[in-house]
Amino acid sequence: MDSNHPEGSTFFERLNARMQSSISVRLFFIAILSLILLIPAAMVEDLIRERSYRKSEVIHTINNGWGLSQTITGPILTIPYLEHTITKDDEVITLRHQAHFLPESLYVEGDLKTSVRNISLFESVVYNSQLDFSGNFTHPSFEEWKIATEDILWEEAYVSLGITDMRGIQDQLDIRWNDTEHTLSPGTDNRDLVASGVSTRVPMEADSSSGEHSFQLTIDLNGSELLHLYPLGKTTEFALSSAYPHPGFVGAFLPDEREISADGFTAHWKILSLNRNYPQQWKDDEHRILGSEFGVSLITPVDDYQKSTRSVKYALMMIAFTFLIFFFLEIRSGKKVHPIQFILVGLALIVFYTLLIALSEHIGFNPSYLISSVAVTALIAMYFQAIFKQFKMTAILMAVLALMYGFIFTTLQLQDYALLIGSIGLFLVLALVMYLSRKVDWYALSKGGESE
Known part of the structure; x- marks a missing residue:
C-alpha cells in the first residue's frame, strides 16, 4: 500500500496529498473549481433577474397610477x-x-x-x-x-x-x-x-x-x-x-x-x-x-441591473485568472495553497457581485462597483498576505486584481465596443500567462513534487 495514502485517510486528505505531489492534479482542481463556482455565479444572475422583475412591477404600479x-x-x-x-x-x-x-x-x-x-x-x-x-x-x-x-x-x-x-x-x-x-x-x-x-x-x-x-x-x-x-x-x-x-x-x-x-x-x-x-x-x-x-x-x-448582469458574464475570467495568479505565485514562493483556501478566494470573488447588486440599489452602479472591487481586492490581498507573508507578492496580486476590475468596468461603460475590448483583454491575459510561464520547467516541478 502507498505510504503516502494510509488506509485511514479521508478523501480530502488523499486529495490534498495528490495536489501537493502533482502539478497536473492542482491545475485540474483549479479548472474544476472554476467551473463549479459558475453555479453560485448563475444564482447571482437569478438574483439580478428577480430584483429586475421586482423593479418592473414597481414601475408598472407607479405608471398605472399616473x-x-x-x-x-x-x-x-x-x-x-x-x-x-x-x-x-x-x-x-x-x-x-x-x-x-x-x-x-x-x-x-x-x-x-x-x-x-x-x-x-x-x-x-x-x-x-x-x-x-x-x-x-x-x-x-x-x-x-x-x-x-x-x-x-x-x-x-x-x-x-x-x-x-x-x-x-x-x-x-x-x-x-x-x-x-x-x-x-x-x-x-x-x-x-x-x-x-x-x-x-x-x-x-x-x-x-x-x-x-x-x-x-x-x-x-x-x-x-x-x-x-x-x-x-x-x-x-x-x-x-x-x-x-x-x-x-x-x-x-x-x-x-x-x-x-x-x-x-x-x-x-x-x-x-x-x-x-x-x-x-x-x-x-x-x-x-x-x-x-x-x-x-x-x-x-443604462439600467444598473443590466450592467450587473453584464459584469457577471466575466465571472469565469475573474475566477480563473485569480486562481492562476495564486498558482504562479505559489510556484515562485514554494508555499502550497490548500484547496479550502482556493475555495474561500473563489467565494470572495462571487461575493463581489452580491455586494455590487445590493449597493447599486442605493448609491448607483459606478460607486458600488468601486466600493465592491476595493473591498474584495483588499480581502483577498489580506488573506494572501496571511498565507504567503510576502508584501511584494501581495502588492503584485493587488495590482493585478485592480487592473482586472478596472478592465471589466471600462468594458461595461463602452457597450458598443464591449466585444472588441473584451477580446483584446482576453488576448492580453493569455499573452501574459504565456510570458510568465515561459521559463517554468513543468517536468521538473512535477518531479520535485513527487520526490517530496
Missing part, C-alpha cells in the same frame, strides 16, 4: 350612411355603415414636463404633456362610392379622438369646430379605429360654402414611458419640446429635425400621406392604421 404609455389617434371625422340591398325575394334590407375621413392638415405642438415618482428603492420617469392640435378637414365627398345624398346621415356626423389611457386626461376636452365649441365625451362608435377615446357630434350639411372645416383642441395628458401620435393628416407636423435629456425617437418615422442637450430636447416631424399605407377616407374597417405611429420614448440611462 398614466401609462399614451398613443393619440385623430381627430377622425365619421359620417354614418345607409346601404340598401334587394334580396332575391325582392325584400329591401337596409344596413348602416360608417365613412371615415382624415384631416387635410394636422398640426400638433407639444411640451413634455417630466418628473420622477418612486416607491421604495425604485423610481419611474413620468410626464405631463400639453398638446395643441389644429388643422382642417376638406368637406367630405361620397361621390367615389356612389352613395346617394339622401342615404348620408349628415346630422349624425361626429369627431373622435383616440387616447389609449383615459386616466391620464387632466382637464375637460373641448374641440373648436369651425366657430363653435363642442365638449368631447368618453366613448366612440368607431371602435375598429379608436378602441379607447372621446367623441362629439359636429354640425355637418350636404353642402359647405367654405369647402373645409377647421378644428382646434388642447389636451392636458399624463403618461409614462412613451408618447405616440398617428400621422392622420394629408400633411402631419408634430413639434415637441421637453427638458428631459434622454429621449429616444421611436416608431415608423424619425424626426426630420432634432436637438438634444443636457438641458432637454426639441424635435420636429413632417409626414405626408404618401409616407403611409392608407388613404384619407374609407368605409368601415377597409383599412388599418396600426404600425404608422411615431413619437418619443423617455429612456432611462
Whole structure:
C-alpha cells in the first residue's frame, strides 16, 4: 500500500496529498473549481433577474397610477350612411355603415414636463404633456362610392379622438369646430379605429360654402414611458419640446429635425400621406392604421441591473485568472495553497457581485462597483498576505486584481465596443500567462513534487 495514502485517510486528505505531489492534479482542481463556482455565479444572475422583475412591477404600479404609455389617434371625422340591398325575394334590407375621413392638415405642438415618482428603492420617469392640435378637414365627398345624398346621415356626423389611457386626461376636452365649441365625451362608435377615446357630434350639411372645416383642441395628458401620435393628416407636423435629456425617437418615422442637450430636447416631424399605407377616407374597417405611429420614448440611462448582469458574464475570467495568479505565485514562493483556501478566494470573488447588486440599489452602479472591487481586492490581498507573508507578492496580486476590475468596468461603460475590448483583454491575459510561464520547467516541478 502507498505510504503516502494510509488506509485511514479521508478523501480530502488523499486529495490534498495528490495536489501537493502533482502539478497536473492542482491545475485540474483549479479548472474544476472554476467551473463549479459558475453555479453560485448563475444564482447571482437569478438574483439580478428577480430584483429586475421586482423593479418592473414597481414601475408598472407607479405608471398605472399616473398614466401609462399614451398613443393619440385623430381627430377622425365619421359620417354614418345607409346601404340598401334587394334580396332575391325582392325584400329591401337596409344596413348602416360608417365613412371615415382624415384631416387635410394636422398640426400638433407639444411640451413634455417630466418628473420622477418612486416607491421604495425604485423610481419611474413620468410626464405631463400639453398638446395643441389644429388643422382642417376638406368637406367630405361620397361621390367615389356612389352613395346617394339622401342615404348620408349628415346630422349624425361626429369627431373622435383616440387616447389609449383615459386616466391620464387632466382637464375637460373641448374641440373648436369651425366657430363653435363642442365638449368631447368618453366613448366612440368607431371602435375598429379608436378602441379607447372621446367623441362629439359636429354640425355637418350636404353642402359647405367654405369647402373645409377647421378644428382646434388642447389636451392636458399624463403618461409614462412613451408618447405616440398617428400621422392622420394629408400633411402631419408634430413639434415637441421637453427638458428631459434622454429621449429616444421611436416608431415608423424619425424626426426630420432634432436637438438634444443636457438641458432637454426639441424635435420636429413632417409626414405626408404618401409616407403611409392608407388613404384619407374609407368605409368601415377597409383599412388599418396600426404600425404608422411615431413619437418619443423617455429612456432611462443604462439600467444598473443590466450592467450587473453584464459584469457577471466575466465571472469565469475573474475566477480563473485569480486562481492562476495564486498558482504562479505559489510556484515562485514554494508555499502550497490548500484547496479550502482556493475555495474561500473563489467565494470572495462571487461575493463581489452580491455586494455590487445590493449597493447599486442605493448609491448607483459606478460607486458600488468601486466600493465592491476595493473591498474584495483588499480581502483577498489580506488573506494572501496571511498565507504567503510576502508584501511584494501581495502588492503584485493587488495590482493585478485592480487592473482586472478596472478592465471589466471600462468594458461595461463602452457597450458598443464591449466585444472588441473584451477580446483584446482576453488576448492580453493569455499573452501574459504565456510570458510568465515561459521559463517554468513543468517536468521538473512535477518531479520535485513527487520526490517530496
